[in-house]
Amino acid sequence: MITKANIKYIQSLQHKKYRDENNTFFAEGIKVVQELLSSNIFECEAIYCTNEGYELLSKTIVNTYSNKINIIEDFELQKISALVTANCILAIFQKKYTDSSINIANKLTLVLDDIQDPGNLGTIIRTADWFGIKTIFCSEFTADCYSPKVVQSTMASLGRVNIVYGNIREQLKKNEHIKKYAAVLGGKDIRTYKKIEEGFVVIGNESKGISKNIVDMCEEKISIERVGEAESLNAGVACAIILFAII
Amino acid sequence: MITKANIKYIQSLQHKKYRDENNTFFAEGIKVVQELLSSNIFECEAIYCTNEGYELLSKTIVNTYSNKINIIEDFELQKISALVTANCILAIFQKKYTDSSINIANKLTLVLDDIQDPGNLGTIIRTADWFGIKTIFCSEFTADCYSPKVVQSTMASLGRVNIVYGNIREQLKKNEHIKKYAAVLGGKDIRTYKKIEEGFVVIGNESKGISKNIVDMCEEKISIERVGEAESLNAGVACAIILFAII
Numbered sequence: 208m209i210t211k212a213n214i215k216y217i218q219s220l221q222h223k224k225y226r227d228e229n230n231t232f233f234a235e236g237i238k239v240v241q242e243l244l245s246s247n248i249f250e251c252e253a254i255y256c257t258n259e260g261y262e263l264l265s266k267t268i269v270n271t272y273s274n275k276i277n278i279i280e281d282f283e284l285q286k287i288s289a290l291v292t293a294n295c296i297l298a299i300f301q302k303k304y305t306d307s308s309i310n311i312a313n314k315l316t317l318v319l320d321d322i323q324d325p326g327n328l329g330t331i332i333r334t335a336d337w338f339g340i341k342t343i344f345c346s347e348f349t350a351d352c353y354s355p356k357v358v359q360s361t362m363a364s365l366g367r368v369n370i371v372y373g374n375i376r377e378q379l380k381k382n383e384h385i386k387k388y389a390a391v392l393g394g395k396d397i398r399t400y401k402k403i404e405e406g407f408v409v410i411g412n413e414s415k416g417i418s419k420n421i422v423d424m425c426e427e428k429i430s431i432e433r434v435g436e437a438e439s440l441n442a443g444v445a446c447a448i449i450l451f452a453i454i
Numbered sequence: 455m456i457t458k459a460n461i462k463y464i465q466s467l468q469h470k471k472y473r474d475e476n477n478t479f480f481a482e483g484i485k486v487v488q489e490l491l492s493s494n495i496f497e498c499e500a501i502y503c504t505n506e507g508y509e510l511l512s513k514t515i516v517n518t519y520s521n522k523i524n525i526i527e528d529f530e531l532q533k534i535s536a537l538v539t540a541n542c543i544l545a546i547f548q549k550k551y552t553d554s555s556i557n558i559a560n561k562l563t564l565v566l567d568d569i570q571d572p573g574n575l576g577t578i579i580r581t582a583d584w585f586g587i588k589t590i591f592c593s594e595f596t597a598d599c600y601s602p603k604v605v606q607s608t609m610a611s612l613g614r615v616n617i618v619y620g621n622i623r624e625q626l627k628k629n630e631h632i633k634k635y636a637a638v639l640g641g642k643d644i645r646t647y648k649k650i651e652e653g654f655v656v657i658g659n660e661s662k663g664i665s666k667n668i669v670d671m672c673e674e675k676i677s678i679e680r681v682g683e684a685e686s687l688n689a690g691v692a693c694a695i696i697l698f699a700i701i
Contacts, residue, residue, distance in 0.1 A: 238661070242685065326573055330688045330690075330691055333684050333686075333687065333688060333691075334684070334687060334688070334691055335682075336682045336683055336684035337678075337680055337681070337682050337683075337684040337686075337687055338680075338681050338682055339681035339682035339683075340682065360688070362684065362685060362686075363685070364683075364684045367682070367683050367684075414485070431584075431698065433584055433585075434584070434585050434586035434701060435582075435583045435584050435585055435586035435587065435614070436583055436584075436586075436611075436614055437580050437581070437583035437584035437609065437611045437614075438489065438609060438610070439584075439609075440580065440581060440584055440694070441577045441580060441581070441607070441690070443577070443688070443690070443691060444577055444580075444581055444690060444691060444694040447687070447691040447694055447695055448694055448695060448698045451678065451695045451698065451699070452698070454681060
């Protein structure tokens, strides 16, 4: 059983406005939910699952979260799900406090200038976590990292990377002594670089690239050499190749 | 104006069965449509656009395809669109004949074992085209490369890469003399390889990885070294990094 008020509350969390107001978000599907619960990064508010979902949960998780688990019917889960076909479990978590004054010296930091596709943002966060990146600065118009589609594609990486939204121009200005690398078409071949220990790697919007005023702030323009004919690379792919090349 | 019969026909092309029956598919949005039209790879059957879409078409395209362009109303375009919000233009193309006996000697060839997410497949095709890969063998359960979501994310790369569906086990068997590299977790670090001139690179399903019987056929198991903590990389990202590393 789930109350009407709770259905309304969870549905509202599909919108950024309400995620911000409540400081919560939700995740769906056994893989993502179980990984988020096991990682202990986000405080869990409630778990809603069908009998099928309940069976798939590990014993440790059932024991730890017994007072938060609500077994509901398939049609009830579908009502609160953001998926076309609900996937046996949904859990609500509290957002994490992000520290905008985090220390980025001697580290590689990603800067996203208006990445708008939630799938791309999710992939970038997961890739950043794979390569040990600790901080991502996102421009105000970058997709919200707590939107259901982003959560779905980041897995638990969402909690391990410090994701800070704000004016990226000011962030770069504040850290003038740290070298800035702009991913552009027609820049210097990324293969000519060796390991980069410290710097900002700036990735631009899927169709417009990096804003001119941000490119102008970057000392280095970097590119992935094209061998074939595609006009461009997907933003998540370009980001991944660049990180692989310089880490 | 668009006839009811044409609306029904285009809507049917959202399903693989009807794309196969008619040997056609459709693309949407000015960027993809214009790129597909300019590339001359697929024969265009018809173009439907709003006044707004028409204004965005280049003069050359308007001249070349004048007898195929139909200007329609927004609400008509929405009816035939696969997008939540239709994007000013939709064009129908004939599928391309794919040659399953294509020569793969002295080349790198991608093998996809049940890649199911259309976005991932689209990204992989586009990345393959960027790196000059000419052929992709797809298992029968890999997403259909002509599905609207794949077309959307490949751009015109769709026509430049030879995409062959079928039994990948038999394809690998038939080419026993060509080395096979399986992308797995815990394999040999991809950085230890130099340029690879000839071979099959096998990428597995998003959650299950490569089927055991396929992995067993591969002489080399390759991996991308993890520095951070993410459990895995997105399939499209892994594929891109591997291609970058060995091309």
